[in-house]
């Protein structure tokens with residue numbers, strides 16, 4: 001049996017969404033006025049711009065310098081940076097107390113399997129310890145819908 005020290009005591013909630021409509025639908029529910037938000041995979045910053053009015057600060061990031069250049073042109077009032085989402089150390093180096101993270105990466109070096117997605121989520125949950133990570137991943141949403149934590153003694 002695992003000891004208490006061996007168990008990962010996650011405080012982060014994971015919200016799996018399918019498609020961009022669901023991903024954006026979460027904003028008024030999950031983003032609050034005092035939040036500092038990181039979006040990983042912002043492309044041209046469309047969702048970053050939707051998040052911005054709901055929070056204290058948001059940084060939109062993407063692995064593609066071309067996307068970031070365009071995001072900056074389209075939303076000159078918002079903060080965008082180039083970031084490979086798998087480089088959690090670089091995300092930490094922003095020095096911001098991110099308490100909500102939005103993840104929507106695909107294409108170039110995006111996650112290819114459910115296992116990649118879960119690894120990425122666990123990495124951010126462990127290192128940045130946000131309250132919630134909202135991820136666009138139909139595979140994760142399907143998997144989560146079929147998970148039931150067993151509670152001993154419950155009948």
Ligand SMILES: C[S@@+](CC[C@H](N)C(=O)[O-])C[C@H]1O[C@@H](n2cnc3c(N)ncnc32)[C@H](O)[C@@H]1O
Nearest residue numbers: 041043046047063084085104105106108109110
């Ligand atoms: C579907 S688009 C994001 C759309 C955007 N979130 C929105 O709502 O408008 C996926 C983006 O993920 C980016 N991406 C792929 N791999 C990445 C990685 N490892 N780190 C950060 N961004 C990545 C791509 O460059 C692309 O712009």
